[in-house]
Amino acid sequence: MSKSLQAIRGMNDILPEQTPVWRYFEGTVSRLLDNYGYKQIRMPIVEFTELFKRSIGEVTDIVEKEMYTFDDRNGDSLTLRPEGTAACVRAVLEHGITGGGQVQKLWYIGPMFRHERPQKGRYRQFHQIGLEVFNLDGPDIDAELIIMTWRLWGELGIRDAVKLELNSLGTSESRGRYREALVEYLSAHHDKLDEDSQRRLKTNPLRVLDTKNADTQAVLVDAPKMADYLDEESRAHFEGLKARLDAVGIPYVLNPKLVRGLDYYSKTVFEWVTDKLGAQGTVCAGGRYDGLVEQMGGKPTPGVGFAMGIERLVLMLETLEQIPQELARQVDVYLCAFGEEAELAGLALAERVRDQLPNLRLQVNAGAGSFKSQFKKADKSGALFALILGDDEMAQQVVGFKPLRGQGEQQSIAWDALAAHLATCVVQG
Structure with missing residues (x-):
């Protein structure tokens, strides 16, 4: 008997009884973004593989292990997009819409693809809403992104279930100095690191800070702190961001181990996390990437953005019973x-x-x-x-x-x- 057809593992159907919640969430977000003056952009789900190697970084877990990459009939290496920022940067460069210092406040929605071990809240095809802002370099726009998400959590009724974590990675120069100090410290404790952290020490040492291994976390207690290596520009930018969040009354926690998993971040990084979804605690994350446009062949262009996972936020609405009753009808x-x-x-x-x-x-x-x-x-x-x-x-x-x-x-x-x-x-x- 032939094997019955079914969906690929980690790539799920969203059935008719589930779609009303998705549409409610997506509609709430799109109205909010309209009200803040953001415009929607739509990019292809397939890009040349080189785009992600140049932007995300060849020694990241995403590029090394998780991308869906294949050769097409022309022999070109193509990849299903694992995230949206690189594709958005490619689009604005290709069409010249950030040239001459034009400010662009953009948002997009759609599926992303990573070959991960599927579990609740983490899938191989997952959906994100992302925002990207170009040609604004002050902490005010960083604050706006966070304030918008704070307002969104309030409209969805989940504000009490999320927590904002903040850090600054500084400029590439200050981050380089910190990386050297961190590698020197961790190398002296090499035998106490878990196997994955030993590998990352050679390829992407800042990701060691992100480890969930208890023994390695114990080693990191006395490790050098990023804040001690920040340049004055990054320090002033971070203080400006915190002042704006304080002015609006948004609570936050400083997390010196927050580095994000992508090479292109600089200065501000942030995550909205929750303890309501088990191990999958991050529901929205992003930061500043002032060098990415230039890295991809454009002129120096400040950039900042974030992405939120739709599956996880829909799961939160269901878990916290914050789904409007009329959606059932x-x-x-x-x-x-x-x-x-x-x-x-x-x-x-x-x-x-x-x-x-x-x-x-x-x-x-x-x-x-x-x-x-x-x-x-x-x-x-x-x-x-x-x-x-x-x-x-x-x-x-x-x-x-x-x-x-x-x-x-x-x-x-x-x-x-x-x-x-x-x-x-x-x-x-």
């Missing part, structure tokens, strides 16, 4: 019609109502059926009310109006008064 009104003449009249009536109430979720029965079967479908749809068109209603040019979710008797409503009646009843329902 995808239909407001269900129209049942009996007989061909009633079906035709019902179609015309439904379209007139939709003209007058464009936000009403009105479903017309399809497939005919008996009175009992149509009402069963109306009830299963979750609709608040059923509309009934039969021979008697057709003769009187009325529609039966029956509540399905509460008290109330069935009544007859004239066709030309139906939209006004529904506007009142559905809102009340």
Whole structure:
């Protein structure tokens, strides 16, 4: 017997009963970004592999272990995007929209791909909403990104479940000095490091700070601190960011071990973390990458951004029971019609109502059926009310109006008064 077809491990279907929460989350975010003056950009999900090697760094875990890379028919090496910043930088460079110091405040949404071990909240195809801002170099725009996310958490009802962690990585020069001091210290304790940290010591030593290994964490207690190696420019920038967050009243924790997993970060880095999702604690993260555009062939261009994981935030909404009740209902009104003449009249009536109430979720029965079967479908749809068109209603040019979710008797409503009646009843329902 042939093997049944199924989705690739770690790449999941999002089923109809799940999509209302996704649409609610995505709609909430997009409205917020519109209100702050951000514009949407859409990039391909496949890029030349070289893009990610040059931007993320060849010795990062993402490039070394996690990318989905393949040769196309032309022999070009292509990669499914593992993150969005590099692709966004490529797009603004290719189309010249940051030239001449033009400020661009952009956002995007879509799937990313990393070959990781699938677990709850971590998948091989996952979805992100990302923001990127170009040609603003002050701490005010860093603060705006964080303030926006703080407002988003409030609108979603999860503000009490997240915590902001901050750090500054300084400029590439100050980070280089710190890297030398860190390598010297860790080399003296080489035998106490876990195997992964020993490997990273040679390739990407700052990532050792990110280790979850308890023995290595014990070694890091007395390790040099990034703050002691910051240049004055980075120090002033970081103080400016903290002052703005203090002014707005956003609490934060300084985390000197926060380095992020990508080579391009400089100065500000931040993460929003939670203890409500087990091991997958980061729900939004980002920072400043002032050298990335130049590194990718453009002119020196300040940049800052973040990305948030949709799967994890949807999971948080579900875990904390912060899903609006109306999302459970995808239909407001269900129209049942009996007989061909009633079906035709019902179609015309439904379209007139939709003209007058464009936000009403009105479903017309399809497939005919008996009175009992149509009402069963109306009830299963979750609709608040059923509309009934039969021979008697057709003769009187009325529609039966029956509540399905509460008290109330069935009544007859004239066709030309139906939209006004529904506007009142559905809102009340």
